[in-house]
Amino acid sequence: MKKTLLILTVAGFLLAGPACPASRAASWSGVDETVIEKFAEKAGRTAREPFINTDQGDLLLFVFLVAGIVGGFIGGYNFRVLFPPKRRREEEKISEGKLTIA
């Protein structure tokens, strides 16, 4: 219960962050812009366009969505292989003779 509360507190802190008044003026840029590119520009280096530039309009959102679906599918499929549901585990144990039905 304590752990669930802790996780909820951390998640709530992160989710409420953008809505709090102190954060409204923030740009929410990535540290690539706020740190890396800032120092690079001072040193006379600027970021170039990627070789395959998907950062155009909503194209990047689409690519991120596809990446999320593919990554989620691979993760989910292998998760089911490695962590089978309880009923399947019990069936496997019965077939292996490790568990008997009363």
Next chain:
Amino acid sequence: MIMHRRKKSARIRRVAAVIATAGILTALPAPAFAMHISEGILPAPWALFWYAVALPFVAWGLRDLRRRSEELLWFKPFVSLVGAAVFLISCMPIPVPTAGTCSHPAGTGLAAILIGPGLTVVVASIALTLQALFLAHGGLTTLGANIVSMGVAGAYVGYGAYLVARHLGLPWAVAAFLAGLLSDWATYAMTSLELAAALHGDGSFSAMLSLILLAFVPTQLPLGILEGFICAGALKFVRSRKPELIRATAAGGAA
């Protein structure tokens, strides 16, 4: 006894659901921001140098994958699962209210505990290559540097922190927290070193390194703590549901 086990597994499911929901919610509202070193930032000699540093680690990891896949049938699905997790975690921009910016955890500390640092470099390389090619996230010329910071530094520091903490007798949850925390900080410390080495010009290397490190602090300090909790929570889940996965893999007896 059975009731106790049911209650425990229900609690684990609830914690996993909360983590997954929090992950999805934090990922949803923000547009994609890249946090790796972008294309064209590093001069060519430095880009080549970091490729040369990264390659032996990738080769070592691939050799490790072949050897261990022959020994354990379920090892490849496990590496795929961890790889997918590293890819998704390192794509996920998280708003940091204390800094007003976004950054992402790396997931390499957790991966190093589960599959070992060598293989973590391999999965991080695959994730970074896909991100550089299709997600405008990082770059191909800076891929070597990004592999060294996220893959090599993150994995080996996280793994080392876990082993040292366990040898000192700390509980596994504390050790996992430290692995997540230090792997995150090591990633950005290494990024700072790469940038300072390439960009300090006629100025002082150490002064530039300090400035870049300080600039990362407001964002990465809280994010590292979050990564520590993610690492400890995920390891708790694996230990509860299938401890044999950990016993047979990277951290072995230390986990």
